[in-house]
Amino acid sequence: MLTHRFSVAPMMDWTDRHCRVFHRLMTRRARLYTEMLTTGAIIHGDRQRLLGFDPSEHPVALQLGGSDPGDLAIAARIGEDFGYDEINLNVGCPSDRVKDGRFGACLMAEPGLVARGVDAMKRAVRIPVTVKCRIGIDDQDPEVALDVLARDVVAAGCDALIVHARKAWLNGLSPKENRDIPPLDYDRVYRLKAAMPDVPVIINGGIASLDEAKQHLGHVDGVMLGRAAYHDPWRLLAVDSELFGESAPHTAMKHVFEAMAPYIERQLAQGVRLHSITRHFVGAFHGVPGARAFRRHLAENGVKPGAGVNVLRDAVALVEDRVAASIAA
Ligand SMILES: Cc1cc2nc3c(=O)[nH]c(=O)nc-3n(C[C@H](O)[C@H](O)[C@H](O)COP(=O)(O)O)c2cc1C
Missing domain, CATH: 3.20.20.70 (Aldolase class I)
Known part of the structure; x- marks a missing residue:
């Protein structure tokens, strides 16, 4: 259907x-x-x-x-x-x-x-x-x-x-x-x-x-x-909860990034640059303490040759857990 x-x-x-x-x-x-x-x-x-x-x-x-x-x-x-x-x-x-x-x-x-x-x-x-x-x-x-x-x-x-x-x-x-x-x-x-x-x-x-x-x-x-x-x-x-009455695959952006890590590693292994993936994450955190530090860390380090998935992990770690764990509607 x-x-x-x-x-x-x-x-x-x-x-x-x-x-x-x-x-x-x-x-x-x-x-x-x-x-x-x-x-x-x-x-x-x-x-x-x-x-x-x-x-x-x-x-x-x-x-x-x-x-x-x-x-x-x-x-x-x-x-x-x-x-x-x-x-x-x-x-x-x-x-x-x-x-x-x-x-x-x-x-x-x-x-x-x-x-x-x-x-x-x-x-x-x-x-x-x-x-x-x-x-x-x-x-x-x-x-x-x-x-x-x-x-x-x-x-x-x-x-x-x-x-x-x-x-x-x-x-x-x-x-x-x-x-x-x-x-x-x-x-x-x-x-x-x-x-x-x-x-x-x-x-x-x-x-x-x-x-x-x-x-x-x-x-x-x-x-x-x-x-x-x-x-x-x-x-x-x-989207899934509000428009479909179903539970979302992940309820927090931090979990999304954990789930994305294996995909990113596979892509890096095939020669994809980290930045070409992480460039889509600029707006991931909204109104959350650490959102700016997250963006800055990715911008500064994601473009470096050989940048690995740890750059993303480190950037995510800069975002405060308490707020990041809630769903923003
Ligand atoms: C950067 C950018 C690229 C776009 N490329 C396409 C495209 O390849 N094909 C298409 O049908 N529309 C394209 N659009 C138009 C969007 O699909 C959409 O119709 C438009 O942005 C209006 O929706 P929005 O106000 O929700 O952004 C593009 C829009 C943006 C911002």
């Missing part, structure tokens, strides 16, 4: 495999997404490096960037063979590089092409195929553009829609600005859900806490958190 009640957004350079293993230790139920990978990279690149992931990451979705239906089908099939649980198509990323390659948010203007891509992927794989989009781009009317895209991709077999609840303005704004400046319109996403009661609709954009997430769940099937999950990963410790 496809459950999208809570997921962590695909974020380039952020939600790499190390980050996903870290997040998974805090929540069994969150659906995790890879960074976007282009079909070209998957078809022609070093697949093991690009697509390899740890078995603990399930359920994990592979996000694709591309628009050629044939290439999407091949890349989706490769993803399925690697063991991914879902293929997600990026129809929301506004960067120039992406626009030139005719994929990402500019595809909001080509619903027919997106639908052909979804159809091709559905024929190629048995796992769910989903689409992540915006409510519109540039001067599109979101009332029309989102409905047309949704209708076309659902007709092609799309299993769920993830909607970043703002437009992308493709001319003039940087990708970063495009995540903040076009106004959020959650009601537009709620109306999509009302119009398509049988299709899972997941809302994304600006959701800052689990309390806010719960409010959205009164209107849609799922919530996707991006920056709030990455910058404040401690929020994930409460």
Whole structure:
């Protein structure tokens, strides 16, 4: 059963495999997404490096960037063979590089092409195929553009829609600005859900806490958190209990790091630098005595050549136990 009640957004350079293993230790139920990978990279690149992931990451979705239906089908099939649980198509990323390659948010203007891509992927794989989009781009009317895209991709077999609840303005704004400046319109996403009661609709954009997430769940099937999950990963410790009524795999960040140590050791043994894993831990401790010392210790020592897992252990030891042991909601 496809459950999208809570997921962590695909974020380039952020939600790499190390980050996903870290997040998974805090929540069994969150659906995790890879960074976007282009079909070209998957078809022609070093697949093991690009697509390899740890078995603990399930359920994990592979996000694709591309628009050629044939290439999407091949890349989706490769993803399925690697063991991914879902293929997600990026129809929301506004960067120039992406626009030139005719994929990402500019595809909001080509619903027919997106639908052909979804159809091709559905024929190629048995796992769910989903689409992540915006409510519109540039001067599109979101009332029309989102409905047309949704209708076309659902007709092609799309299993769920993830909607970043703002437009992308493709001319003039940087990708970063495009995540903040076009106004959020959650009601537009709620109306999509009302119009398509049988299709899972997941809302994304600006959701800052689990309390806010719960409010959205009164209107849609799922919530996707991006920056709030990455910058404040401690929020994930409460996901399983607050949103699923289940106990969390670990109740304290210190336990998460103990559980992560064997993974880190395996990665170091394969030549991965400590910093490329610990860089995701910057926001791990929040409002806890020692949080700053933890960050400083990692920043100063994690980058040294040959840095081992003890650097992390020493950093964690700087955080006060009493407070660190409680779950921050
Ligand atoms: C650093 C960064 C990289 C991102 N990379 C992707 C990406 O590869 N694919 C994608 O669909 N969205 C990407 N996004 C957008 C997020 O998935 C999400 O839609 C957006 O940040 C809004 O959600 P939030 O307000 O909860 O962060 C990225 C966002 C950030 C901050």
